Amino acid sequence: MARLAGGRPAGVTLVEVPAGLWVLAGTGAVVPPPSDLAFGVPADPELCTLIVGSAGTARPDPALVAAAVADLPPAVRDRLLVAPYGSGTRGAAEVAGELARRWGRPVQLANGLPVIGSDGVARTLATDEAGNPLWWPMSRRMRCDPAGPPVPVDPAAPLADLPVVAERVWSLQGPWLVELTHFGLWVRHRDAPAGAAQLAQIPWDPRWLTVVAGVPGQPPDGIRPVVAGLLARLPEQARARVRMVSPELLSRLTSAEP
Incomplete structure (x- = not known):
């Protein structure tokens, strides 16, 4: 999956995870262990999840993240879901918005990490910048258009x-x-x-x-x-x-x- 994003990205590190791609701040960043929440985001054949940020690390630059994945093929763009995690909590919407402008089409944005709850139900988990779980947001997903704020697409x-x-x-x-x-x-x-x-x-x-x-x-x-x-x-x-x-x-x- 990382190879589909193009050449070696500048300023970020792309990591393949079961759900898709995980973006860490910095070139050659240390990849967290398999016990990290990012590796637990379930794979979905209908989605390619782009996890932005990690627990308690530097914030990825939204412009660099968008540039790193801007060359994803159209088939992947159609399925892309940008998901905030830890240090990427407040910058993920900028990533989705920049990609929407580059591609001229809406991009999906999660309100947290897609996870499977203890009851087996798919949920979205919002975290703080240290990666600590906070709550289950009322709406799981947004739609980021080339212009304007994100729009909720899931029922509350x-x-x-x-x-x-x-x-x-x-x-x-x-x-x-x-x-x-x-x-x-x-x-x-x-x-x-x-x-x-x-x-x-x-x-x-x-x-x-x-x-x-x-x-x-x-x-x-x-x-x-x-x-x-x-x-x-x-x-x-x-x-x-x-x-x-x-x-x-x-x-x-x-x-x-x-």
């Missing part, structure tokens, strides 16, 4: 029994809606404009379930009990990763955070 089970208003949008109490986005959940009044530009600037970060309540410039009167009810329906492990954000504080999220 905790919202499945709510009335559907539009794609990835559900009705809550009264006039309130909740939308599944690339950053997490957006709770807004039904009369609020959809697709606010400020929200598109929030970085994708699978370590957190970011919840934005309201829109800038509009007082969120009556929204608190609605948000409380929404959070109560989430699994405990998801509630533990919630990061509440006021619309007036969105600017703090428009740059990567530690």
Whole structure:
């Protein structure tokens, strides 16, 4: 599989794993032992998983990662799934976006490492930059287009029994809606404009379930009990990763955070 990516990559190391390819930072990087989580990502005949990053090591440069695999043949590009792990947790979306622009087509992005849970169910495991497990994100996968933020493509089970208003949008109490986005959940009044530009600037970060309540410039009167009810329906492990954000504080999220 590594041979399909082309010549010797600059600034990164490509490692063949059962699921596809694993990208480590640096040329000639030391490959972790077979007990590492990356070797445990299951092979899927319908996918070639590109695992970006490793536990507690330097962050791979997204531009170098994209360049290293840009020459993959079309048959592999069609099946590529970019998956963040450890030091690649916040840079994997940049990799997928750069490949989408280079190839002129959408690229799949996982919200963590694809794994098989102890119950035998396929899940996606988000980790911190040290490679420690954090939680099972609500949506397993995103679609990265050549332009714009990632778009969730998997259903969010905790919202499945709510009335559907539009794609990835559900009705809550009264006039309130909740939308599944690339950053997490957006709770807004039904009369609020959809697709606010400020929200598109929030970085994708699978370590957190970011919840934005309201829109800038509009007082969120009556929204608190609605948000409380929404959070109560989430699994405990998801509630533990919630990061509440006021619309007036969105600017703090428009740059990567530690």
